Amino acid sequence: MMGPKQEAQGALFYEFSIEDHVPPDHVLRAIDGAVDLSGVRKHLTEFYSSTGRPSIDPELMMRMLLVGYIMGIRSERRLCDEVHLNLAYRWFCKLDLTDPIPDHSTFSKNRHGRFRDSDMLRHVFETVVAQCIDAGLASGQRYAADASIIAADANRQNSTPKADWNPEVIDPVDAPRAVREYLETLDDAAFGAASPVVPKFISHSDPASQWTGARGGPAYFAYSTNYLIDTDNAVIMDVEATRSIRQAEVGAVKTMIDRVKKVHDLMPERLIADTAYGSGPMLDWLVEKRGIAPHIPVIRCPAVHVYMHERG
Numbered sequence: 410m411m412g413p414k415q416e417a418q419g420a421l422f423y424e425f426s427i428e429d430h431v432p433p434d435h436v437l438r439a440i441d442g443a444v445d446l447s448g449v450r451k452h453l454t455e456f457y458s459s460t461g462r463p464s465i466d467p468e469l470m471m472r473m474l475l476v477g478y479i480m481g482i483r484s485e486r487r488l489c490d491e492v493h494l495n496l497a498y499r500w501f502c503k504l505d506l507t508d509p510i511p512d513h514s515t516f517s518k519n520r521h522g523r524f525r526d527s528d529m530l531r532h533v534f535e536t537v538v539a540q541c542i543d544a545g546l547a548s549g550q551r552y553a554a555d556a557s558i559i560a561a562d563a564n565r566q567n568s569t570p571k572a573d574w575n576p577e578v579i580d581p582v583d584a585p586r587a588v589r590e591y592l593e594t595l596d597d598a599a600f601g602a603a604s605p606v607v608p609k610f611i612s613h614s615d616p617a618s619q620w621t622g623a624r625g626g627p628a629y630f631a632y633s634t635n636y637l638i639d640t641d642n643a644v645i646m647d648v649e650a651t652r653s654i655r656q657a658e659v660g661a662v663k664t665m666i667d668r669v670k671k672v673h674d675l676m677p678e679r680l681i682a683d684t685a686y687g688s689g690p691m692l693d694w695l696v697e698k699r700g701i702a703p704h705i706p707v708i709r710c711p712a713v714h715v716y717m718h719e720r721g
Contacts, residue, residue: 425506427496427499427500427505427506428500430496430500431496431497431500432497435497436479437476437479437497437498437500437501440475440479440501441501443540444475444537444540445536445540446468446471446472446533446536447468448532448536449467449468449471449529449532449533450466450467450468452527452529452532453467453523453527453529455527456523456526456527457523465511465515467519467523467529468503469502469503469504469511470511470515470516470519471529471533472501472502472503473488473489473492473498473502473511473516474488474516475501476488476491476492476498476501476502480498485513485516485517486513488513489510489511489512489513492504492510493510521586534648535672535673538644538645538646538647538673539673541642541644542673542675546639546641546642546644547639547641547642547644547646547675548639548641549639549646549669549673549675549676549677550641550677550678550679551639551640551641551677551678551679551680551681552637552638552639552640552646552666552677552679552680552681553637553638553640553680553681553682554635554636554637554638554662554665554680554681554682554686555635555636555638555682555683556633556634556635556636556651556653556658556661556685557633557634557636558621558623558624558631558632558633558634558653559631559632559633559634560629560630560631561612561615561618561629561630561631561632562614562615563612563614563615563618563630564612564630565610565629565630567612567613567614568610568611568612568613568620568630569610569611569613570609570610571607571608571609571610571611574607574611576591576592576595576616579592585614587614587615587616587617588613588616590617591615591616591617594617598657598660598664599649599650599651599652599657599660599661599664600617600651600652600657603651603652603654603656603657603660604652604654604656604657606654608620609628610630612630615630617632617652618630618631618632618652619631619632619633619652619653619654621653621654623653631653632650632651632652632653633650633651633652633653633654633657633658633661634648634649634650635648635649635650635651635658635661635662635665636648637662637665637666637669640681646665646669646673646675647665647668647669648665649661649664649665655685658685658686659685659686659688659691662680662682662686662691663691663694666680666699666701676699676700676701677701678701678702679701679702679703679704680695680701680702680703680704680705681704681705682703682704682705683705683706684705684706684707684708685708686703686705687703687705687706687707687708688708689708691703691705692705692707
């Protein structure tokens with residue numbers, strides 16, 4: 410027998426629990442049980458005023474950003490819409506059905522303000538890495554290093570050839586934020602000081618990005634995201650953004666190895682990487698200055714496939 414037609418009838422009261430509607434095997438349940446974000450508020454305390462209106466909970470923003478990263482939601486505007494609609498996302502962010510969602514502009518204002526001034530995102534990252542180490546997921550004995558190219562939000566039409574580019578004539582007071590940041594990184598080993606060679610084109614909107622044809626196709630503006638990975642369970646121990654040139658990427662590996670030593674007191678026995686990291690100075694730094702055995706093909710030595718340091 411056919412049942413009655415379903416009609417939308419608003420009830421006066423509802424008995425509803427978000428907890429009951431999130432599947433036990435949902436990925437956000439596993440992450441919520443493993444990630445500790447309790448230190449976010451303490452880390453940011455000095456960056457908030459003691460007067461004025463109450464702010465959006467910074468832990469809420471961190472949880473929403475994690476949802477976006479895990480679920481592949483790149484737009485913060487769309488992220489706010491998805492958290493508004495998805496019960497599992499609300500549950501992970503500790504929001505009830507009637508709790509309002511922060512405006513998308515809140516994220517950009519905090520990213521370029523408190524989060525950057527306090528190095529908040531790195532604090533959260535290093536906290537998670539420390540939890541992985543404590544859980545035995547990363548021993549720190551064997552690392553692998555590599556870089557991924559990330560396209561910048563810039564195009565060839567809005568750029569200047571290197572022959573016409575002169576950063577000394579730029580007035581930082583009138584320049585947009587991206588240009589001011591570029592001027593601040595001219596002496597940074599990961600950007601301006603990585604190489605004396607000026608790129609073929611410089612973007613007006615994002616001059617710190619590198620004009621590159623590294624993927625073999627048409628050239629474009631990009632950055633490199635450099636990773637240092639513990640090979641036990643593929644845990645990313647550190648990450649560093651640089652220009653998309655070999656010198657900057659090699660320098661980033663040195664920076665990451667020393668930073669992991671400083672933060673987590675771990676120094677690897679071996680480093681695995683491709684030929685881009687097989688220069689003489691890099692191998693000397695690894696073997697003689699850090700005592701690390703490099704499993705890296707040597708640059709310009711076809712007869713030698715892998716350079717390995719044997720400890721006597």
